[in-house]
Amino acid sequence: MPRVSQDHLDARRRQILDGSRSCFARYGYEGATVRRLEEATGLSRGAIFHHFKDKESLFLALAEDDATRMADVVAEQGLVQVMRNLLDASSSPALGADWLGTRLEVSRRLRTDEEFRQRWAQRSEQLTAATRARLQRQAEAGNLRDDIDIDVLTAYLELVLEGLLSHLAMGLPAQHLRPVLDLVEESVRRHRHC
Amino acid sequence: MPRVSQDHLDARRRQILDGSRSCFARYGYEGATVRRLEEATGLSRGAIFHHFKDKESLFLALAEDDATRMADVVAEQGLVQVMRNLLDASSSPALGADWLGTRLEVSRRLRTDEEFRQRWAQRSEQLTAATRARLQRQAEAGNLRDDIDIDVLTAYLELVLEGLLSHLAMGLPAQHLRPVLDLVEESVRRHRHC
Numbered sequence: 001m002p003r004v005s006q007d008h009l010d011a012r013r014r015q016i017l018d019g020s021r022s023c024f025a026r027y028g029y030e031g032a033t034v035r036r037l038e039e040a041t042g043l044s045r046g047a048i049f050h051h052f053k054d055k056e057s058l059f060l061a062l063a064e065d066d067a068t069r070m071a072d073v074v075a076e077q078g079l080v081q082v083m084r085n086l087l088d089a090s091s092s093p094a095l096g097a098d099w100l101g102t103r104l105e106v107s108r109r110l111r112t113d114e115e116f117r118q119r120w121a122q123r124s125e126q127l128t129a130a131t132r133a134r135l136q137r138q139a140e141a142g143n144l145r146d147d148i149d150i151d152v153l154t155a156y157l158e159l160v161l162e163g164l165l166s167h168l169a170m171g172l173p174a175q176h177l178r179p180v181l182d183l184v185e186e187s188v189r190r191h192r193h194c
Numbered sequence: 195m196p197r198v199s200q201d202h203l204d205a206r207r208r209q210i211l212d213g214s215r216s217c218f219a220r221y222g223y224e225g226a227t228v229r230r231l232e233e234a235t236g237l238s239r240g241a242i243f244h245h246f247k248d249k250e251s252l253f254l255a256l257a258e259d260d261a262t263r264m265a266d267v268v269a270e271q272g273l274v275q276v277m278r279n280l281l282d283a284s285s286s287p288a289l290g291a292d293w294l295g296t297r298l299e300v301s302r303r304l305r306t307d308e309e310f311r312q313r314w315a316q317r318s319e320q321l322t323a324a325t326r327a328r329l330q331r332q333a334e335a336g337n338l339r340d341d342i343d344i345d346v347l348t349a350y351l352e353l354v355l356e357g358l359l360s361h362l363a364m365g366l367p368a369q370h371l372r373p374v375l376d377l378v379e380e381s382v383r384r385h386r387h388c
Contacts, residue, residue, distance in 0.1 A: 187377070
């Protein structure tokens with residue numbers, strides 16, 4: 001019997017993550033039953049839970065995967081672009097609301113579950129580091145205002161992101177927030193008109 | 195037997211609201227049992243539920259009362275000052291975290307309970323109206339930037355407030371957000387250095 005290769009394991013893991021992402025997006029965390037996860041991934045529960053200890057581990061792996069993608073977009077286009085993408089996702093019927101509901105579930109558990117909080121802290125540090133690094137590069141390119149510390153600007157952008165996530169998670173209308181994001185972006189930039 | 199006067203009813207209602215506010219603040223919504231509400235208000239459950247149909251009605255009345263106070267502070271000092279007050283409350287052991295946890299509970303129910311959503315919408319409109327009116331006065335006094343619509347500035351400040359509430363509700367450290375609030379305030383003001 002041939003040994004299962006690392007490439008095969010990685011591909012299988014990716015298949016599970018991608019399938020379960022759409023399942024969580026469609027049904028939310030509670031509604032994403034094992035049966036639905038089987039349908040969405042095309043794999044048996046045995047195969048799924050060979051790779052992930054339980055549904056929570058799968059969900060956390062997905063959150064970490066999303067954080068890595070988010071950090072990649074931040075590195076290339078900045079945190080404000082991540083927020084614009086979230087607005088786009090929220091107005092698309094296939095995405096958005098359910099995922100954001102899950103995100104709010106995460107917020108609640110942060111208050112009560114110390115282990116979860118620590119795992120989530122790593123995820124949040126990844127995004128903070130990517131945001132700070134992006135701002136640092138913008139500063140070096142002369143695009144950033146230089147009268148405010150980069151840590152303050154980083155915390156500012158993250159606070160707006162938290163507001164946006166909370167707003168979307170509540171299912172509130174959000175399209176009027178586009179010019180708000182323009183204002184946020186402008187307020188960290190060097191003011192060329194001065 | 196003398197008729198109970200309206201003044202007496204109002205005073206009793208105020209006594210219940212003030213007592214239960216500290217009770218909800220200390221124990222959170224779930225932990226604020228009827229027995230604890232009795233202790234905190236110094237009144238029997240019969241007296242309390244003569245004025246409020248049930249615990250939820252009491253809680254909503256409290257939220258509406260808080261919204262009115264918030265709107266009063268907004269009218270006099272602006273929404274950024276409300277946010278600074280929230281930061282102060284969060285660093286005081288007697289206040290803050292539990293109340294904010296209750297606030298997050300509210301956020302969750304907004305997603306699932308249509309009637310609750312409508313009642314909350316009124317509360318949120320009150321704050322929006324107070325914020326917009328305050329910005330309008332600041333604009334007339336020449337203190338506000340005039341290149342961005344007041345509705346956009348209002349939505350901007352409210353989005354930051356949502357972020358702050360979410361941040362505090364998660365129990366995350368917040369003292370580094372003071373200079374962030376300064377930046378927020380500055381970014382809606384007229385730039386005098388130009």
